Amino acid sequence: MDKKQLWYIIAGLAILNAITLVMLLAKPAILEGKKETVAEIGKESITRQQWLTELEERYGQETLRDLIDQEVVRQMAEEYGIKLSDKAVERELTIYKAMYSSPGNEPKSEEKWKQQIKYSLLLEELLTKDVQVSDEDMKAFYEQNKNLFDVPASYHLSQIIVETKQEAESAAKELKDGSSFAALAMERSIDEFSANEGGDIGFVTEEDELISPEVISAAKSLKPEEWTGPVKVENGYAIVYLHEKLAGKKYSFKEVKNQIRRQIALEQMDIPVSARAFWNDAKVSWFYGEASKK
Template identity: 85%
Template sequence: MEKKQLWYIIAGLAILNAITLVMLLAKPAILEGKQESVAKIGKESISRQEWLTELEERYGQETLRDLIDQEVVKQMADKYDIKLSDQAIEREMTIYKALYSLAGNEPKTEEKWKEQIKYSLLLEEILTKDVKVSEEDMKSFYEQNNSLFDIPASYHLSQIVVETKEEGDSAVKELKNGSSFAALAMERSLDEFSANAGGDIGFVTEEDELISPEVIDAAKTLKSGEWTGPVKIENGYAIVYLHEKLEGKKYAYNEVENQIRRQIALEQMDIPVSARAFWNDADVNWFYGDSGKK
């Protein structure tokens, strides 16, 4: 595997872990009336309390651990006076969206993106705060891996794939009459993978071999919130919807210098990117044990 690909995967997995955490935490608030029914199956019902108890048994320990990690990172960042610029967060968010975002994994709001990116960056800064990396090594890394910082234009798309142009015209007519793009995709699209996600194929670039070039060409003509008429592709016709476009960006060395420092430092340290190492410093005591030992 090329070093560029490996570097992408390492960074992507770190941020993806943060995204998975936020998705797990998105549980409904506990309401009054614990015996309220949340489901009925014939004459039997499942109470809210039964449901919440099952959620706690399945996810409680790991979810609580992740909440502790978030607070530990906040406290350690304050302790060591570690701060992040808005530019650093925006840059990481752009790179993640363009290179790692998969349909269904992205948060619902920009604010959620920023929270997740900030957590990951603060953790990396805390872990590498005492590691010295020479200017020579950082510049050498930038020169040898220049393509890492050349982000192509990317498009967050949904699609409805049908067999004939007539079917495509019919779907477009329904969209104009107010039908939901996601609902139509789930009902009619021949591409089962994206249909199950309401047509969402995530962020794609011209380099994506699994995406028809005609789909990308169509996306270039759209503004956010617009869709195309039926576009001829190899296996039928596609109606393409643009959620968001990210312009291509080439980052100069001074823009990514600290990112390179963290990357080299983490490789030198060869440790998990985890907040658990600081639980003792933060004096953590929790429901399941002491200081993360369990």
């Protein structure tokens, strides 16, 4: 499985977490004293039950299936004695952040990142546990794909782009007075793509041709949660905000050997990267049918 496919899993799990919170943790007293009413449109109302029924019809089966998959992977990993080191999770986290994340799709917390990466890695380990890959093949893969393990210094940034220096200075003053960077970006920024994400442009590197070199240069001088004053860019002036900075890192063959083993094994097996293969072993039964109905 390539890195983009694994990122889709992570993004999907992030969406799953949001849907699950809505469906399973919604409180009865969403609007206290309104008898389960969650919205009013003129004289009409939408009840909490109508809302939850609609959510279940749209997302219920897939959400439950994904929750089962997560528990199946946890139980099967425990049964086979498969464990992950903190270093392995941190390494994958660094690579995904620097090279594969995109604005608006990231989990909201570091812990969510790690949970989702751990799930993906455990699933890969389970699927490839009986596959042997020679050191020769792994070393050849490493030599041919060193760029995958050479992570450049990267910066998670947000930006506000305006036409004039005066507008940029005004935005900087509002930020100093306590205004939300994301709100100002959506309101003021002329860069439509990032404005729609509250100014977030994700993790970027010096090699990123879509980002002004001046923005990267300004980011280098910042500490997390700091922003710049006006920075002259091609289409105006930018205010740059730093969320997180990742130092560049070159991973040795020894550090990524097991990651390479899994990747080669999955390519050789040519099977879907899915926990469904273990449903029968985990004796799954569920609301929508038998475990064999995948």
